[in-house]
Amino acid sequence: MNGKRKNNFSEWYNEILDKAKILDIRYPVKGLYVWFQYGFKIRRLVLENIRKILENSGHDEVLFPLLIPDQEFAKEAKHIRGFENEVYWVTHGGREPLNVKLALRPTSETAIYPMFSLWIRSHGNMPFRIYQVVNTFRYETKHTRPMLRLREITTFVEAHTVHSTLDDAKIQVKEAISGYREFFELLGVPYAISQRLDWDKFPGAEYTIAFDTIFPDGRTLQIATVHNLGQNFAKTFEIKFENKNGEQSYAYQTCYGISDRVIASTLVHHGDDSGLCLIPNIAPVQIVIVPIWFKDSKKDVDKVIKKLKEDLNEFRINIDDRELRPGNKFYDWEVKGVPLRLEVGPAEIKKSEVIAVRRDTGTKIKISMKNIAMDVKKQLDDITINLKSRAWSEFNDQIHDVTSIEELKSILSGKGGIIRFEWCGDRGCAKTLEVETGSNLLGTLNADGQGKCLRCNKESKGILQVGRTY
Amino acid sequence: MNGKRKNNFSEWYNEILDKAKILDIRYPVKGLYVWFQYGFKIRRLVLENIRKILENSGHDEVLFPLLIPDQEFAKEAKHIRGFENEVYWVTHGGREPLNVKLALRPTSETAIYPMFSLWIRSHGNMPFRIYQVVNTFRYETKHTRPMLRLREITTFVEAHTVHSTLDDAKIQVKEAISGYREFFELLGVPYAISQRLDWDKFPGAEYTIAFDTIFPDGRTLQIATVHNLGQNFAKTFEIKFENKNGEQSYAYQTCYGISDRVIASTLVHHGDDSGLCLIPNIAPVQIVIVPIWFKDSKKDVDKVIKKLKEDLNEFRINIDDRELRPGNKFYDWEVKGVPLRLEVGPAEIKKSEVIAVRRDTGTKIKISMKNIAMDVKKQLDDITINLKSRAWSEFNDQIHDVTSIEELKSILSGKGGIIRFEWCGDRGCAKTLEVETGSNLLGTLNADGQGKCLRCNKESKGILQVGRTY
Numbered sequence: 001m002n003g004k005r006k007n008n009f010s011e012w013y014n015e016i017l018d019k020a021k022i023l024d025i026r027y028p029v030k031g032l033y034v035w036f037q038y039g040f041k042i043r044r045l046v047l048e049n050i051r052k053i054l055e056n057s058g059h060d061e062v063l064f065p066l067l068i069p070d071q072e073f074a075k076e077a078k079h080i081r082g083f084e085n086e087v088y089w090v091t092h093g094g095r096e097p098l099n100v101k102l103a104l105r106p107t108s109e110t111a112i113y114p115m116f117s118l119w120i121r122s123h124g125n126m127p128f129r130i131y132q133v134v135n136t137f138r139y140e141t142k143h144t145r146p147m148l149r150l151r152e153i154t155t156f157v158e159a160h161t162v163h164s165t166l167d168d169a170k171i172q173v174k175e176a177i178s179g180y181r182e183f184f185e186l187l188g189v190p191y192a193i194s195q196r197l198d199w200d201k202f203p204g205a206e207y208t209i210a211f212d213t214i215f216p217d218g219r220t221l222q223i224a225t226v227h228n229l230g231q232n233f234a235k236t237f238e239i240k241f242e243n244k245n246g247e248q249s250y251a252y253q254t255c256y257g258i259s260d261r262v263i264a265s266t267l268v269h270h271g272d273d274s275g276l277c278l279i280p281n282i283a284p285v286q287i288v289i290v291p292i293w294f295k296d297s298k299k300d301v302d303k304v305i306k307k308l309k310e311d312l313n314e315f316r317i318n319i320d321d322r323e324l325r326p327g328n329k330f331y332d333w334e335v336k337g338v339p340l341r342l343e344v345g346p347a348e349i350k351k352s353e354v355i356a357v358r359r360d361t362g363t364k365i366k367i368s369m370k371n372i373a374m375d376v377k378k379q380l381d382d383i384t385i386n387l388k389s390r391a392w393s394e395f396n397d398q399i400h401d402v403t404s405i406e407e408l409k410s411i412l413s414g415k416g417g418i419i420r421f422e423w424c425g426d427r428g429c430a431k432t433l434e435v436e437t438g439s440n441l442l443g444t445l446n447a448d449g450q451g452k453c454l455r456c457n458k459e460s461k462g463i464l465q466v467g468r469t470y
Numbered sequence: 471m472n473g474k475r476k477n478n479f480s481e482w483y484n485e486i487l488d489k490a491k492i493l494d495i496r497y498p499v500k501g502l503y504v505w506f507q508y509g510f511k512i513r514r515l516v517l518e519n520i521r522k523i524l525e526n527s528g529h530d531e532v533l534f535p536l537l538i539p540d541q542e543f544a545k546e547a548k549h550i551r552g553f554e555n556e557v558y559w560v561t562h563g564g565r566e567p568l569n570v571k572l573a574l575r576p577t578s579e580t581a582i583y584p585m586f587s588l589w590i591r592s593h594g595n596m597p598f599r600i601y602q603v604v605n606t607f608r609y610e611t612k613h614t615r616p617m618l619r620l621r622e623i624t625t626f627v628e629a630h631t632v633h634s635t636l637d638d639a640k641i642q643v644k645e646a647i648s649g650y651r652e653f654f655e656l657l658g659v660p661y662a663i664s665q666r667l668d669w670d671k672f673p674g675a676e677y678t679i680a681f682d683t684i685f686p687d688g689r690t691l692q693i694a695t696v697h698n699l700g701q702n703f704a705k706t707f708e709i710k711f712e713n714k715n716g717e718q719s720y721a722y723q724t725c726y727g728i729s730d731r732v733i734a735s736t737l738v739h740h741g742d743d744s745g746l747c748l749i750p751n752i753a754p755v756q757i758v759i760v761p762i763w764f765k766d767s768k769k770d771v772d773k774v775i776k777k778l779k780e781d782l783n784e785f786r787i788n789i790d791d792r793e794l795r796p797g798n799k800f801y802d803w804e805v806k807g808v809p810l811r812l813e814v815g816p817a818e819i820k821k822s823e824v825i826a827v828r829r830d831t832g833t834k835i836k837i838s839m840k841n842i843a844m845d846v847k848k849q850l851d852d853i854t855i856n857l858k859s860r861a862w863s864e865f866n867d868q869i870h871d872v873t874s875i876e877e878l879k880s881i882l883s884g885k886g887g888i889i890r891f892e893w894c895g896d897r898g899c900a901k902t903l904e905v906e907t908g909s910n911l912l913g914t915l916n917a918d919g920q921g922k923c924l925r926c927n928k929e930s931k932g933i934l935q936v937g938r939t940y
Contacts, residue, residue, distance in 0.1 A: 037530035060507035092559040093609030139563030
């Protein structure tokens with residue numbers, strides 16, 4: 001797969017999903033896929049990370065129904081307009097038509113907020129924070145892709161919060177952003193943050209902050225969004241509370257979420273032409289031990305490896321004792337992205353050491369069996385650091401500040417990435433630019449304008465970023 | 471709630487779900503409910519137990535799509551006949567009708583087995599065992615009840631296995647049964663095992679083994695089923711493998727599952743008129759520490775409690791430092807079923823002890839602060855043993871061996887439970903009895919007949935058990 005990750009990303013991606021046993025893409029419905037055993041283990045570890053972050057910041061897990069009755073779903077006008085073309089509808093139970101048709105949640109505001117109107121009573125309840133991990137559904141008419149554009153989003157982690165003041169909601173937005181920063185840091189996924197343009201925000205929100213990453217083919221991918229909902233949904237769903245002065249007031253809300261795309265991102269950013277290369281934090285197997293057997297040494301080698309496994313029991317370890325040639329085993333675990341491989345044969349035992357091979361660099365080093373846990377930990381930490389810095393450096397190479405439309409077009413049609421420039425703040429100006437250049441508007445940076453608008457040359461109000469999105 | 475659990479079970483059950491914050495039953499669609507924060511934590515611990523059992527016995531977790539296309543769903547004739555009246559159908563995406571209507575899985579055989587036909591290749595693959603934890607859907611026309619009869623089953627844990635011989639499939643059925651026995655043992659849920667009658671087995675199975683428990687109102691509840699599918703589905707879905715002789719052969723399969731009902735069962739069996747009483751294994755809070763503050767001692771008490779928490783860090787602990795009267799706190803945690811409460815005030819500190827109150831018996835004992843972890847562990851173990859033995863003893867009191875129809879009827883209309891008797895093995899005989907007595911046939915025990923059929927007085931072929939099911 002020489003250079004394939006960069007030069008034929010789509011093919012590389014589909015190959016990796018199959019070879020590393022992440023997803024089976026042969027399920028007989030467009031946009032639906034099957035999580036293989038190994039892929040599921042990675043997914044579980046990714047979820048452990050986000051659950052920990054959410055719970056440490058005061059979110060409790062709950063679970064709401066999948067099915068939303070038509071009348072609730074249709075209550076918030078902007079929200080329904082935003083989703084009506086992509087909602088799946090259940091219309092029949094058994095052979096009978098249902099009295100009320102039921103939406104498969106595309107997101108859960110309209111399932112959750114009617115219950116919030118029963119739950120939220122007083123400012124003493126707040127801040128109130130919950131989250132759930134669920135499957136959601138979008139009837140995508142565009143080209144679907146595993147984990148990137150799905151009809152069943154299998155891993156939707158959505159948080160919903162309620163506050164007594166707008167300021168508290170704003171603070172929550174900031175906390176959510178910092179939680180996601182921490183999460184992406186753990187996964188080694190680089191990102192750019194921007195505020196979505198007013199006409200691109202979440203339907204029903206006051207404003208939307210989004211995280212985008214960049215894939216090796218230069219296209220951008222939205223990987224997280226955080227929405228300040230103001231009182232919009234509270235007014236629609238009658239979410240009221242008694243404030244400090246004893247008066248009834250509509251609540252302020254936020255919501256934010258991530259999905260399967262995050263899992264795809266960590267796989268894509270660190271993978272290479274030989275397969276996956278997992279960041280140790282989410283590697284189902286962090287260390288594989290491959291015995292190098294010779295006829296007369298098998299027993300000794302197995303004994304030493306058994307001891308090694310005990311010494312390394314703080315890590316997720318696999319001893320590959322299959323009856324295969326070591327080379328075949330190396331290949332398997334390389335494709336699956338196991339961060340560190342230890343080889344142990346009679347020569348190593350004699351010197352009381354092991355050969356350690358790093359997946360990220362291919363470097364072979366010798367590690368003494370004494371204090372092996374400490375040395376292995378150091379290697380895994382180094383791998384984490386290296387993977388992160390490699391991914392960020394690749395990412396930063398794909399961020400471009402431009403001062404002319406020609407430059408913008410040339411980058412878009414070339415290596416792609418995120419392109420930034422000064423903008424006057426006018427919707428028409430941005431829309432025209434979008435059409436003229438074939439770009440997608442991502443949003444504005446939190447920065448003042450310092451020059452002239454790229455397109456109309458009027459006074460800039462700030463920085464706009466664009467790309468070509470998935 | 472004096473005597474209510476026994477005498478007005480339905481009311482007790484709904485009250486407990488609300489007061490202990492397990493499920494919110496006010497979601498605006500029949501048969502769909504919302505998991506509250508506390509209920510969700512219990513659910514999570516229950517799932518941890520079953521995941522551990524399944525993984526230790528060679529099952530890997532996977533995840534299949536919810537939506538099953540009509541043509542796959544309809545392939546297995548018996549299966550579709552068994553489910554066609556209770557399947558929800560998705561017929562529209564956005565505003566357009568779909569070309570192929572999609573079933574919300576009522577169970578996943580028809581989603582999984584088309585993929586098995588791609589995955590299973592050789593006897594070297596087998597035994598092949600996977601499981602998934604998913605939401606499934608049944609359009610129930612009967613009276614729905616939280617966790618007991620749902621339209622969205624939120625917690626469906628289904629395992630599917632593939633084998634190269636019928637004998638291996640039979641062995642797997644036995645292993646699955648022993649896995650469930652272990653699981654119910656951990657939850658303290660008593661059960662009776664029987665083989666479902668041929669006309670009541672899982673649609674498409676060769677035979678079905680079921681676990682039933684008995685609720686305080688005398689009604690029985692199916693809490694697990696294990697199916698030997700033989701080659702039925704393999705022939706429909708073309709699941710073939712190369713056997714040891716190099717020939718192509720249809721595979722043998724089993725499947726088995728549990729659901730939300732298991733969670734309901736552990737809550738119901740151990741609860742009492744004061745609320746929940748959780749078996750420590752699935753208690754989100756195993757120990758609550760309630761400080762008994764007096765004006766001048768708050769600081770001392772808090773310091774001691776902080777130290778206690780460290781000493782007890784192997785347990786799930788909550789320090790209830792809310793500004794409430796201790797009595798109110800006691801009440802809250804009683805309703806929520808926390809197994810052990812520790813009270814610490816200046817009097818206890820002086821004697822270097824704590825007062826421990828057991829939720830299951832109400833017993834108050836004094837525990838020295840020295841070796842507190844060991845003593846607390848012993849208390850929790852005792853609670854587990856007591857809860858289990860209490861539940862089994864209540865259950866055994868509801869198992870009745872009868873030798874006349876009058877006796878059967880009188881028990882059915884009285885305290886209920888599971889009723890056992892000799893049976894000739896004739897379907898007509900059983901069916902008539904079912905109608906005449908208003909009972910539901912549960913199935914046969916694994917035992918030889920030793921007398922005359924209860925109804926027709928012919929030679930008995932074995933023991934039949936009946937009850938009144940949920």
